[in-house]
Amino acid sequence: MATASSFDIVSDFDQQEMVNAIDQARRDITTRYDLKDTKTTVDLSAEAIVINTDSEFTLDAVHGVLREKAAKRKLSQKIFDYGAIESASGSRVRQEIKLKRGIEKDLAKQIVKDIKDEFKHKKIQASIQGDSVRVTSKSKDDLQAVIQHLRQQDHPVELQFENYR
Known part of the structure; x- marks a missing residue:
């Protein structure tokens, strides 16, 4: 598994x-x-x-x-x-x-919604955890696609992607 x-x-x-x-x-x-x-x-x-x-x-x-x-x-x-x-x-x-540090709740909700809308046919979960958003999937390729998608967006704060595993 x-x-x-x-x-x-x-x-x-x-x-x-x-x-x-x-x-x-x-x-x-x-x-x-x-x-x-x-x-x-x-x-x-x-x-x-x-x-x-x-x-x-x-x-x-x-x-x-x-x-x-x-x-x-x-x-x-x-x-x-x-x-x-x-x-x-x-x-x-x-x-x-x-x-500015951290992702505000409204922006975090928008990011989660965007991920779910864009990748609704893939098994990707996004959840808000404090001032960050955790994205999980069984496929690392799907996670890479999410990162690429978010990098193309223009957000009011700079986003970094950490703890990739």
């Missing part, structure tokens, strides 16, 4: 790569001629990045630097959830950029 194979669909990023990208962005900001006198700060926590700078114009420039450094570190642009631009003390602006 064949055993079932499975994999997990997750949405995550490498925290150390994010730390490195932020460090590179800070270095770039302190040396760039248009940004070095702005007293811009970029602070990273586990869930968000907080940017404090002197104007919306420099905020846009900092966004560009941040996106460039993240892309060089192979971090998806989809992990950034830009918050509202707030006024800070001394005519400065502040913005919090939340870092």
Whole structure:
């Protein structure tokens, strides 16, 4: 009897790569001629990045630097959830950029429904497990087909496929 194979669909990023990208962005900001006198700060926590700078114009420039450094570190642009631009003390602006991790319930339900609709003639099960989706099947070829199908979709978060066995 064949055993079932499975994999997990997750949405995550490498925290150390994010730390490195932020460090590179800070270095770039302190040396760039248009940004070095702005007293811009970029602070990273586990869930968000907080940017404090002197104007919306420099905020846009900092966004560009941040996106460039993240892309060089192979971090998806989809992990950034830009918050509202707030006024800070001394005519400065502040913005919090939340870092998206995990698959939200609505998106997980949509992914499960999509898999069941697309592969209804194959014996593939998809189930929500916390902030990930587990897909199981007896055929590894079917699982590969599911991965290919999901890679062709445009989801609001970056999807990774883990624990393939």
